[in-house]
Amino acid sequence: QVPLVESGGGLAQAGGSLVLSCVASEEVFNSYIMGWFRQAPDKERSFVGTINSRDFSTTYTDSVKGRFTISRDGNKNTLYLRMNSLKPEDTAVYFCAAARSGYNNYAQEYPYNYWGRGTQVTVSS
Numbered sequence: 851q852v853p854l855v856e857s858g859g860g861l862a863q864a865g866g867s868l869v870l871s872c873v874a875s876e877e878v879f880n881s882y883i884m885g886w887f888r889q890a891p892d893k894e895r896s897f898v899g900t901i902n903s904r905d906f907s908t909t910y911t912d913s914v915k916g917r918f919t920i921s922r923d924g925n926k927n928t929l930y931l932r933m934n935s936l937k938p939e940d941t942a943v944y945f946c947a948a949a950r951s952g953y954n955n956y957a958q959e960y961p962y963n964y965w966g967r968g969t970q971v972t973v974s975s
Contacts, residue, residue: 852967853878854946859969862936870969872929872946878964879903879927882951885962886920886931888942888971895945897957901929911957914940936973943968 858870870886886898899910901920908920919932929946945968953961 853964854948854966856944856946856966856969859944859971861972861974864936864938864973864975866936866973867932867934868936868971870931870933870944870946870971872931872966874927874929874946874948874964876927878948879922879924879929881948881964883949883956883961884920884922884929885947885949885956886929887945887947887959888940889945889968890939890942893942895959898931898944900956909956933971936971938973938975941971941973943970 854872854874856872862868880903883900885900887895888898889895897911899920901908901922917935921930946966947962948964949961
């Protein structure tokens with residue numbers, strides 16, 4: 851069983867919106883931190899944001915602050931990434947990931963022990 855499955859990607863126009871979903875197993879969903887990363891064409895995977903599964907606090911990379919919102923639904927074991935005011939530079943494959951506690955920097959990949967396979971988001975100008 852794949853522990854994390856993303857969906858909701860697709861094509862959007864600049865200025866538009868998309869909502870990505872990530873369904874997790876209950877065990878994985880209750881991990882300490884759930885995060886979103888993205889990988890643009892010809893670039894390394896980079897941090898988008900996180901949500902703390904205990905206090906629901908969120909963090910975001912500067913380039914998406916005020917435009918993207920991470921949320922979670924405990925009844926559905928689902929993580930969301932709402933993306934507003936999309937820009938062409940948001941074009942990437944988006945991955946959800948889960949990490950356990952005990953790390954200092956969740957903007958890096960190494961704390962995450964579960965990853966989804968990704969969903970493509972393409973923003974046209």
